[in-house]
Amino acid sequence: MRNEVLVKIKAVSLNYLDGIVANGSFNDKLEFPYIPASDGSGIVAEIGPDVTQWKIGDHVAIQYVQKWTKGAITKESNSIRVAWQTPGVMAEYVCIPEYGLVKSPGNLSFEEAATLPIAAVTAWHALINQAHLQLGQTVLTQGTGGVSLFALQIAQAAGARVIATTSSDEKAARLKQLGATAVINYNNYPDWHQQVLTLTNGEGVDITLDIAGTATIGQSLLSVKENGFVGTAGFITGTSLPLDIHAHKINMSFLRIQGLAVGSAESFTALNRAIEVADIHPVIDSVFTMEQVRDAYQLLERGKYFGKIVITVP
Structure with missing residues (x-):
C-alpha cells in the first residue's frame, strides 16, 4: 500500500493477553493461519510512495491500537488492534500503516x-493522562508484571513515592532496588490494604493500578485516599468486580474507577521522550530466540517471571 511501512522486526515481547489468546480462553473464534504477538520493535526496511513520517533505517516500535493516534479513544480509533484485527508481529517483516x-x-x-x-x-x-500524577504523590503498584514495573519506574521518575505489593521477600528486595519506598508481601498480609494505610498514616495512596481484577479490586479501593484514583489495568483473577458502594467508600470518598487499555501514539511518543530523559530501562526477565518460542510461552503460562519476556527475531 502507498502509505504503508515495511518493518524488519528485531524483537517482540509477550503479554498476559498473548497467553490467553494462545490457550483459547480469550477468543475461541480465532481464525487460522494466525500470527501472534502484539508488541514489537524493529527497523524501517521500505516505505510506500506516500509515506512522509519515516525513512529507511529508522528504529520504530509498533503502536498497539493502530488508529488511536491522539486524544481520547473513540469507536473508530479503537477498531484495529495488532494481533486482533491484524496479523501479529511474530514475523521477520510486517507491513504497518505509517x-x-x-x-x-x-x-x-x-x-x-x-x-x-x-x-x-x-x-x-494511566498515571500521566488519567490520574494526572503529581510530584510528591504516593502510588501503589501491584505485583511484578510489566504494567506494574513500568508504573513503578514512571512514578519514581516523576518524583512520586511508590509502595509496592508482591508475593515473596526475594521479589520485594528487587522492587526496592528499582526504587520502591516500601513493599508489602501480600502472602504475609492477606488484608494488605491495612498495611497500605499504616504506611500512609491512615490516609491511603493517591493512585493505584489494579492488575488482578476480581481478587484485588476491593482492597485497591480501600487503599486510596479521598479523591483517589483506581485504574483497572488487568483481570488475571477474573473480570467481575464485587463492589459495595458504601463498604468500599466509593461515593463518600469520591473515588474514581477508570478502565484502562493502553494509550494513543501521541502518549507513546511522550512516554518515549521521558524514557530518554530519565534513562529508564525496562525490566526484562528472559530473552528467547525464535526457536525457543514455546519455552517463552510456557514461562508466560507459569507466571514465574519478573518483568517482561522477550523473543529476538533474526
Whole structure:
C-alpha cells in the first residue's frame, strides 16, 4: 500500500493477553493461519510512495491500537488492534500503516523497545493522562508484571513515592532496588490494604493500578485516599468486580474507577521522550530466540517471571 511501512522486526515481547489468546480462553473464534504477538520493535526496511513520517533505517516500535493516534479513544480509533484485527508481529517483516508506528527511544535496545507498546503505554496513560500524577504523590503498584514495573519506574521518575505489593521477600528486595519506598508481601498480609494505610498514616495512596481484577479490586479501593484514583489495568483473577458502594467508600470518598487499555501514539511518543530523559530501562526477565518460542510461552503460562519476556527475531 502507498502509505504503508515495511518493518524488519528485531524483537517482540509477550503479554498476559498473548497467553490467553494462545490457550483459547480469550477468543475461541480465532481464525487460522494466525500470527501472534502484539508488541514489537524493529527497523524501517521500505516505505510506500506516500509515506512522509519515516525513512529507511529508522528504529520504530509498533503502536498497539493502530488508529488511536491522539486524544481520547473513540469507536473508530479503537477498531484495529495488532494481533486482533491484524496479523501479529511474530514475523521477520510486517507491513504497518505509517500512523501505526512510533520512534523507539534512542537509549533502548530493540529488546527493550519491544516491551513498551502495551505495558509501558498503559502505565503512562494511566498515571500521566488519567490520574494526572503529581510530584510528591504516593502510588501503589501491584505485583511484578510489566504494567506494574513500568508504573513503578514512571512514578519514581516523576518524583512520586511508590509502595509496592508482591508475593515473596526475594521479589520485594528487587522492587526496592528499582526504587520502591516500601513493599508489602501480600502472602504475609492477606488484608494488605491495612498495611497500605499504616504506611500512609491512615490516609491511603493517591493512585493505584489494579492488575488482578476480581481478587484485588476491593482492597485497591480501600487503599486510596479521598479523591483517589483506581485504574483497572488487568483481570488475571477474573473480570467481575464485587463492589459495595458504601463498604468500599466509593461515593463518600469520591473515588474514581477508570478502565484502562493502553494509550494513543501521541502518549507513546511522550512516554518515549521521558524514557530518554530519565534513562529508564525496562525490566526484562528472559530473552528467547525464535526457536525457543514455546519455552517463552510456557514461562508466560507459569507466571514465574519478573518483568517482561522477550523473543529476538533474526
